[in-house]
Amino acid sequence: MVVMYDSLTGQSKRFANKISDRIEDVNRYIPDPNDEVLLVTRTFRFGEIPEPTKRFLERFAKQVIAVCVSGNRNWGASYGIAGDKIQTIYGIPLIHKFEASGFDTDVNVVRKWINNYQNNKGEL
Numbered sequence: 001m002v003v004m005y006d007s008l009t010g011q012s013k014r015f016a017n018k019i020s021d022r023i024e025d026v027n028r029y030i031p032d033p034n035d036e037v038l039l040v041t042r043t044f045r046f047g048e049i050p051e052p053t054k055r056f057l058e059r060f061a062k063q064v065i066a067v068c069v070s071g072n073r074n075w076g077a078s079y080g081i082a083g084d085k086i087q088t089i090y091g092i093p094l095i096h097k098f099e100a101s102g103f104d105t106d107v108n109v110v111r112k113w114i115n116n117y118q119n120n121k122g123e124l
């Protein structure tokens, strides 16, 4: 599994680093159809999906098994809403929203999800 991140100010990248030792930038992905991708992205401009994430999903949505999204609760109703949009538009499950680069609790939730996914894969 590869964790692909889209990060403007570095928070999503920091989170990606905390959950995996294999991370890559969505802008620099060298396609490999065998990769299973966990996407870590961010919310921009009143709840929009950032352009680099859109471009990545247009090509590789089929390989994305889940998405996590960074945001800031100060944005109220649009907190992390890019993740909800990705779930609706692309049918990719949103597993977690976190603020900035995430606290330990956020990291633990996502690590557990990854472990669970990897342990159950053979039985699906």
Ligand SMILES: Cc1cc2nc3c(=O)[nH]c(=O)nc-3n(C[C@H](O)[C@H](O)[C@H](O)COP(=O)(O)O)c2cc1C
Residues within 6 Å of the ligand: 006, 007, 008, 009, 010, 011, 012, 013, 042, 043, 044, 045, 046, 047, 048, 070, 071, 072, 073, 075, 078, 079, 080, 081, 099, 100, 101
């Ligand atoms: C112009 C701008 C618009 C933003 N809009 C939202 C938003 O609508 N909802 C939200 O939850 N966070 C919003 N944020 C906060 C970012 O999603 C948050 O800071 C995130 O951690 C940035 O990730 P990055 O450092 O990986 O780029 C916005 C930030 C900026 C600079």
